Amino acid sequence: MLLTCVVDAVRMAAEDAAPFEACGLITADGFLVKCVNVAKDRARQFRISPDEFKLAGRRRKIVGVYHSHVNGGAYVSVHDRDGMSFEGLYVVASVMDGVGREVKVWNFKDGKFTPVTVPGRQTANGKQD
C-alpha cells in the first residue's frame, strides 16, 4: 500500500467534509471507504457506526481508520484515544479554514499509538511539505 497516496486521499476527504470531521476506513489495497460521521457533535468529534464498519469489513480487508480535525492539529485527542478499539493504522488530518494541512499516521496496537513515518512527506525539520 502506498501510504503517501492514502495520506493525500485523507487530506482531500477532510477538505470535503469540512466544517465537519471526516471519517472512514482504509483498506489493505490502499483505498478509503468514506463513512458517515454519526457523532453528536460532528464538528468536534467523529464516530463510525459499528454497522458501517462491519459492512465495509465484509467487502474489503480493513487495515486502518482515518478522521480529521477541523481547525485543530493532527494529533490523537483524548476522545480519539477513548474511542479506539480497532488495531491498525490511525490517520488524522488537520483542516484549517477548509484547507487540508498536516496529516499524521500512527500504528495502534496493544493500546499504544506509535508514529509512522510517511515516505516522501517529511522534510528534514520534521514539517510536512
Ligand SMILES: [Zn+2]
Ligand atoms: Zn480526533
